[in-house]
Amino acid sequence: MSRTAFDTAAASDNTRSGLPPKKVPDAVLALGLIAVVIAIWELTIRLFHVPTFVLPAPSAVIRSLIESRTQLARAAEATSLEILLGFVLAAVTGIAIALVIVHFERFGRALYPLIVLFQNVPKVALAPIFILWFGFDLAPKVALIVAIAFFPVAIDMLAGLQSVDSSFVALMQSVGAGRNKILLRVRIPHSLPYLMAGLKVAITFSVIGAIVGEFAGASQGLGYVIQFASTQLDTPKIFSALFVVSVLGLAFYYAVELAERLLVPWAPKFDAHHLTS
């Protein structure tokens, strides 16, 4: 196996490429980079006397984080519920759409441009309208998440369903396999890695969708905290809530990645670690 510059980037500890273990794993480097950024940020605020309402210093944000930790924790719980429900529904919707398009060919060809059309409508504008239609609580936020997040799931899974080698399909057809058999035994398992890629995008959209939905009208959740802090011009709190949103998003994303590793172990890796595979 030839070794290239990329091989040294593959695997954070080099166990895969057979090279000696790295002295500094990637995770540590990432944390180090964050620490440097925070330090520069703090220094800039102090040196240039930037007002807090324009850009708060990390120290102010951390203080706000600690002061409001119970409020933020409760808000995170509420938002997490919206994200989970929305994501699951978006995934189901996306998968169903992909299957429909593949199974009902003519209808699918007619449906596809409509879906793309819908995707281009800014969902932010739909958020207050959803509240009018669905009421105040969970429903409009879940609906908004579905509206935003179903698309990557549908598109990626569709790509997976349609990308089976045509000569393989011909092979199956020659021994008498019908469309359903091919769909169930080959197309669907083949599409799982693609579906996973779509789900990873969809979970980030779900987080955004939950916050946007809360902005439009909520009495709880991290989006609500951000809005309320905004009206109180409490910028450190805005940032601390944003930080919690980011961490939440990260946690959800890696949960999906873990699911991928468990459910679809044969999936080729689509991330920065595996540039050559």
Place this chain on the structure above:
Amino acid sequence: MNSALPVARALPSSDVTEAAQARPVHVDARNIAVDYYLEGRRQRVLHEIDFAVPKGSLVSLIGPSGCGKSTLLKVLAGLIAPNEGSVSIDGVAPREAARRRMIGLVFQDATLLPWKNAIENAAFLLLTADDAIAKTEALARAGTMLKLVGLEGAERKMPPQLSGGMRQRVAIARALALDPQVMMMDEPFGALDAITREEMRRCLLDIWERTGKTIILVTHSIDEAIFLSREVHVMQTGPARIIETLPIALAYPRNEQSYADPAFKAAQQRLRSLLIESHQRRPA
């Protein structure tokens, strides 16, 4: 079919052509013509193809790229219906023959399912074709075929753990598991490196000797065609037709020494000049 391994049979080394004429025709293609529609215009891709493959023989189709060899194979396999002419496999039309599992297909790309291991892949077509067969029986048959192609011990390996040659062997085992009468192979070793190719040729000969199946091989390698086949059909483009059928006067069983045989060299020269001619005749 029982799951026991077939034993290698000794083949007569008498005059090859006479023996071929005595054998019944297994695959009979008459006056095949195929048109494709390119940019709205009808283009004849295959023209008046006539050829017959005797039962139990190993024949090759050779020709310049794009000359229609793969198209012809697909017609023989029942994947494409010809615009004119007919094909008969032991008296059965190709489509029906495929359904009856009389045909085993191998393509250049093994296309193994990445979520199944080697033995599951080898059993896949059989399980797809036959709703009645039990999984255990299908796996047993697949296991036998894997042994036949020399992959005993690799049954549980996943496709990424198999080399290119091993994957192609699984594809061959997958086709063999159907217990077809005819194996049709479209450049099966085209994607492999030179050493693996030679290994695979020996493997294919071995399989042929043990099973006695009729094998039609499409290839662009002169050496491969000569080494393996009893006769080589040379094709030419524009539109495609068979310009010559060259019998190979080499005795079986063949091995590395066969490459040095004068009959081999003679065949090489003949095929080379035929191919150069057909290359020059190619439409611009």
Place this chain on the structure above:
Amino acid sequence: MKAAILATLAATLLAGSAHAEDKVSVQLDWVVRGNHAMFFVAKEKGYFAKQNIDVTAIRRGTGSPNAMRLVGNGDAEFGFGDLPTLAVARSQDVPVVALVAVNQHSPLAMLALASKHKLSKPQDLKGLNIGVQPSGSTYVFLTALLRANGMTMSDIQQSTVNPPYENYLLLGRVDAVPGYLDAEVPELEAKAGGPGSLSIMQGSDFGYVVYGSGLFTSERMIAEHSDIVQRFVTAYAQAFADVIKNPDEAADLTIKENPEYAQKKDVLIAQIDADVKHTFFSGDTLAHGIGWMNEDTWQRTVKTLVEQGAMKQTIDASTAFADRYLAAANPAKQ
């Protein structure tokens, strides 16, 4: 002698041309409404130009908090917005200062469909389903109004709403919503069925004693360009008197600057009329002139905000406003 005159003339001319118009921009709190008219009147009638000021832009806004931020950060020189929000902003070290209290009394009121609920006193709100916007200035209004009348949020049912609130009320999703008399109320009334179709209970009648909206600027403007602030306030006060005297003309001039409001002339007039009737005038305006501010009301504003938890820490009310500019502008006493 001639040379001296010529020299003086030349010097004056040069000095005149050196004083090119001072360019400023204005940041509004929301979309254009009746009590924004002063800016357009002052611009169209040349009051700003006479004060050597060129108002380059009058930008519509996305809420009073944002207007405070933008002026505090120097993105605009002057702003118009909710003065209680200005106090909250100052508690967060946003350096903004009030110049003119246009609404002497808060224009906030509780609204209900008269056919369903009649609101004559705050106690009528008990048990009702009220639309709240937790991240808006109306939230503080609701909590403060309840508290001033011996009630709490647990006395009512809350449903989250989003502006525009009309739909929720008209669809019957909520029993009552807070609203601005000088903003959405005229339109809501029209949609609900005309004058009298809404039951309106003004907060200032029931213990909600805070200023409404007004003109403000940044500490930096006061420190570095005090003269521009003075000239601006002078022109503004002049226009303010015109708006009160002639709402029709004020609406016309607003439409001139904002053509998309061409069909909304009667709404603009209704909004100005509501302010004239309910919020522009007080004992202060009679004694000192329109737009007057006094420290007592400011202190009560701050106290209300702190009590309602809208402000984390109290501020020195005296630094929140600067009335000397208005005093020097000699505003009309009504």
